[in-house]
Amino acid sequence: MASAEQHAAPATAATDGGRRTRPVTITDIARVTGVVPSTVSRALNKPGRVNAVTRERIQAAARELNYVPNSQARALISGRTGTIAVVVSDVTNPFYFGLIRGTQQRLKAAGYAQLLIDTEDSGEHEAEMLQKMRRSLDGAILAASRLPERALTALAGEIPLVTVNRNVPRVQSVVIDTPTGIGLAVEHLVGLGHRDIVYVAGPENSWSNHARWRAVRAAAQRYGQRFRHVGPFPRGRRSGSAVADAVLASGATACVCFNDLFAIGMLPRLRQRGVRVPEDLSVVGCDDIFGADFCHPPLTTLTAPIEQAGEVAVAMLLARLEQPVTEHPGTAPSRRAVLLPATLTVRESTGPAPTTRLSAVRPPAGPS
Amino acid sequence: MASAEQHAAPATAATDGGRRTRPVTITDIARVTGVVPSTVSRALNKPGRVNAVTRERIQAAARELNYVPNSQARALISGRTGTIAVVVSDVTNPFYFGLIRGTQQRLKAAGYAQLLIDTEDSGEHEAEMLQKMRRSLDGAILAASRLPERALTALAGEIPLVTVNRNVPRVQSVVIDTPTGIGLAVEHLVGLGHRDIVYVAGPENSWSNHARWRAVRAAAQRYGQRFRHVGPFPRGRRSGSAVADAVLASGATACVCFNDLFAIGMLPRLRQRGVRVPEDLSVVGCDDIFGADFCHPPLTTLTAPIEQAGEVAVAMLLARLEQPVTEHPGTAPSRRAVLLPATLTVRESTGPAPTTRLSAVRPPAGPS
């Protein structure tokens, strides 16, 4: 019972009266061991600089009392908080799962805590949050930031920053090279006989969307293809029906989607309208998110090494944080942009171009 | 150019030399406005208790210098950090997406930051992390904790805690009532003529797994069914093939899976072995995660209001944090457990029991 009690609240020190509890501080340890607080601090942090036996005694006491350092107090002095923010526009977008996992792992390994921030797809929100938290962060990783370029540059001057899938001058970034991958995808479609490819555009405020858009256009031109686009459509799977209808209306035999969510979202609607994938229409997604392999049919898509992107982003950030203070403050940290290749994963949503145009397509029958 | 410069680094004050920068503090504002720091503090935090014109002057200066309060320093005094940890066993498990979204939203609305912790499915890890971070947290929400009951109770004594899908005495919890839902699922299967139902068990260390297991067993008995189980299987979709093989070996005509990941994972293997769903085998999942509606065939599953669970968990936690300090420290906060109903969502993976036993099932052909 007594030991159970100890387990229940081991991290507290009884005051004189013994009726209230309070977190254990180095002062408590000092009192118990008969030294001064600064000695306790040394014994715990620079064990080499304190007598072996006192060190033992102090460390034992600390363990016994279940002492946990107050990181706020530490941060107040050092200015370093040990936490890194990972900023995403929407936590529920499966695209970010891998990113979050990648950053989480590396951050934990390095002893940092990960603060997850969801900006709800609003640049203003993003700026505001970051501004507010600046002081309690050692750095931030911005995934698909919605911030205008100048705001991003400005922010990078205030807090160590690494962006993911967003390339602006003077801020470190890791971007997944979907454009090159998209070239592969278009080549794949052309090889299957498609001559009329449409790009399904994502939201206007997405940097990736524009990068992919340009890539499809360039690749189409390279192969002498007709190129068009539909959209832009709002983020998310709910856009699926509208996307499907628009693609069908375009008359193209193949589409390249801004992302897998669009592609997956199209599928039910296409089925509903009697369009077979890939016999009547080939669909290419982008990112290879969770679900891309088990939707029906499984998606041909660009596999993005997003988890790796998270890892690299953390590595870049930590490298900067942990490098010795520059002698020459004028020397800006050399801008570094890492480009990660995306590969084409061919599954079952792409096939030979139909020899005849779609004819017996059922008309759109109301929203979804 | 000058104003651009201001935007680039507005949150710093030049020292005398003017060649280095440093975050703006209330002392800086005090100096600029000719008052003392405590007045600045008041002007910013209790505007009512300071002369209108000085207040204006101070607030203007704060805005001008782009002052941001140092939350560490504040925390040092108040003991409150404004951050809540959300602890999950695996960030990439889609089950948690909704939870994280729910907590994130409510937390942000209440002005708290969300610290996401991934325990990598290890109870030890979980305990260690929480222990280490205790001091920098105002509270924690534990999703599907792997901690033994006594450790959980002990922890609850040190830091305000709410568990999700884990019920232990004396700690507040919100649990999704999948057991009752499972009764519905079994009833549904019985109604379809199934007489031989197998439960696919999840990992041993999962509280939910045991709850669901018991529920299936109870329901089966209630309906005079034969009941068996296969497993336990390790978490994750990779278990899919093994699950499928085990279910097939059991000879049952229907299975209820620990979660959707198992169910989705089974599907390709079943197809590979020539087993049709639901004609030859009915499959029921649990949770209704992202993907359950677009896998093939779409899954009959228990829809868990997981986002709502996150919201409720936050509400419970904040209610406790923000309630005035109890006059009687002995009065433990009244234990409150919220039970959220899960509903049965019937899609296409369940159907009438086959009239004849499976015969021409292809043998398992190596892993996956």
Add this chain to the structure above:
DNA sequence: ATGAAAGCGCTAACAA
């Protein structure tokens, strides 16, 4: 090797 003292940025008594 250890102790004494100062201070990080902020807030909260208490005084004036």
Add this chain to the structure above:
DNA sequence: TTGTTAGCGCTTTCAT
């Protein structure tokens, strides 16, 4: 209404 003082927990000189 404003200033003065003290102190949160910790680290870091500087003495000893």
